[in-house]
Ligand code: ADP
């Protein structure tokens with residue numbers, strides 16, 4: 001049921017805050033208790049099965065069918081012990097959510113009873129009737145259905161009474177229909193390319209993983225107020241609402257004390273997350289009122305992506321339990337900061353080395369510089385595709401709005417590293433490294449982590465910033481699946497490392513010493529990718545001008561920005577590395593265009609409805625009150641006397657009329673444009689039309705509604721106002 005504004009406020013004020021009983025358990029007692037992890041596997045699996053799955057996970061080898069049966073039966077026994085009655089393959093379809101279809105374990109038996117059954121084949125592969133997931137035309141509903149296949153590298157878990165098994169989702173014809181498939185491929189390609197480069201420095205390395213530590217921002221809103229805002233409930237953001245007199249100006253929310261109600265909620269969702277083995281560690285208030293952040297300890301990227309998807313789900317469900325709603329939209333409220341999802345990314349070897357962490361000696365620093373410079377070069381080379389990966393209808397509002405990194409992709413390195421790179425650039429080639437230079441490498445680079453990690457030399461305005469021992473990709477949207485940018489980043493860096501190895505090997509073959517060869521190529525890269533490096537204020541107008549001079553692109557519009565995803569360069573990158581074929585990229589493109597169209601279409605419909613059926617009638621009601629008032633005064637005083645008085649009533653009545661008329665006209669024009677858009681046959685054209693012709697009305701209609709909000713009697717205003725929504 002929808003609440004009116006005052007009913008909702010009453011509910012809010014009489015709310016009993018739900019309690020959460022932590023049960024006095026130590027984290028070590030319950031951490032991972034709902035996960036089929038190494039510890040549990042040893043308990044429920046034979047030694048043979050356990051070792052088989054461990055090897056398969058670390059080497060990517062296939063799981064034997066017979067063993068799969070054993071694993072399935074152990075997994076089921078564990079899940080049933082935990083109270084599970086159902087199981088599901090859990091996957092990441094391209095609509096950005098996660099999907100599950102629950103099946104019961106039991107099977108009726110001949111004697112009229114039932115047995116709990118779960119075979120290896122049900123674990124390994126399934127064919128969900130999932131024909132409604134977006135597939136961009138790849139999958140004809142009548143021909144090839146999609147199937148899900150077990151990803152043993154991400155452990156199964158129990159939520160409620162359901163065993164969830166992480167899987168990939170692909171078409172029978174082989175095309176990926178999800179995020180996980182290309183993500184895993186990109187991780188493998190990066191592993192091979194990075195391991196090969198590591199061998200220049202250390203022959204003991206035989207695996208490189210990519211690490212991800214996400215930071216998830218979100219808003220919390222009371223449930224009653226949320227229900228009284230059809231725009232929030234249907235689109236995830238407010239389509240109207242005048243700024244509150246006070247919001248984030250005083251910075252008093254940021255890192256402030258967490259409100260009791262929110263702290264209770266956080267303890268609850270963190271407890272559930274920890275039981276799922278998600279290492280959530282950090283919580284704090286964010287910049288905007290009612291905005292919060294949660295961050296875990298970083299993990300291997302595939303697992304971290306699953307954990308992020310899972311945590312979003314856990315936060316959402318726990319919020320409901322606490323009569324709250326979590327908002328992941330990148331820009332739920334105009335005029336205050338939106339939400340992002342920083343992706344802290346690095347690469348680590350099986351020998352325990354973080355490849356983006358400056359080392360303690362010249363050799364490890366040389367390795368560090370190699371990976372650092374190759375990453376910079378990759379970002380420079382593929383910046384358009386990176387931006388394409390993080391564009392969404394929500395993120396479009398955030399990028400370039402002087403609160404989040406601009407839509408210009410650049411890399412921040414900090415002053416020490418910038419100096420180090422300059423040093424390499426100026427170094428005369430073809431001479432051996434002098435002992436002095438070696439010491440310099442050690443001293444200069446060795447002190448970088450301390451400086452950057454203690455936050456003194458950080459640049460918060462950069463979309464892609466080095467932060468001491470990792471890169472932080474800050475332009476990612478809060479609602480997005482982290483896999484989308486990671487697929488591009490891993491593939492781009494892998495491709496770059498391959499190129500690097502080729503070039504270095506070619507020099508070595510010519511008789512140049514290895515160290516010198518590496519130096520020469522790195523030096524070349526520094527020169528070539530200089531334009532992407534920027535240390536200044538990314539929010540400033542000067543940067544926009546400077547970036548243009550440098551030839552960096554600045555695209556804020558989603559349909560335009562995502563074109564890079566199907567450019568020749570992109571097709572080649574993904575094909576060469578066997579991540580995605582051209583038609584898969586095109587299919588993904590179409591899915592994103594369609595999502596864009598649908599989202600703007602829904603926003604436009606909701607706004608039209610609210611404007612005509614909620615706001616205009618309210619405005620007329622208030623206008624009538626004013627008209628009656630004026631009429632009454634004239635009756636009482638006489639027209640002459642009334643005219644001689646100073647009064648603004650008539651002005652207000654006229655103003656309201658103007659806004660009402662403008663709103664009505666604009667809604668009509670917007671609907672007409674929507675009709676034209678809906679008749680376009682190409683999805684690309686449709687998306688462009690929605691962006692250029694429909695979207696602008698959302699702003700201009702809102703502008704007038706927000707003006708009316710300031711004029712009309714507070715008692716009459718139907719929707720909760722920003723000042724009511726934003727302070728828990
Ligand atoms: P900050 O405010 O400094 O950005 P946070 O604690 O909010 O710090 O988030 C930092 C994130 O970076 C955490 O998730 C952390 O685990 C992650 N991180 C640290 N080192 C690495 C690494 N080598 N690879 C990936 N992520 C990392």
Ligand code: MG
Nearest residue numbers: 215342344472
């Ligand atoms: Mg951060």
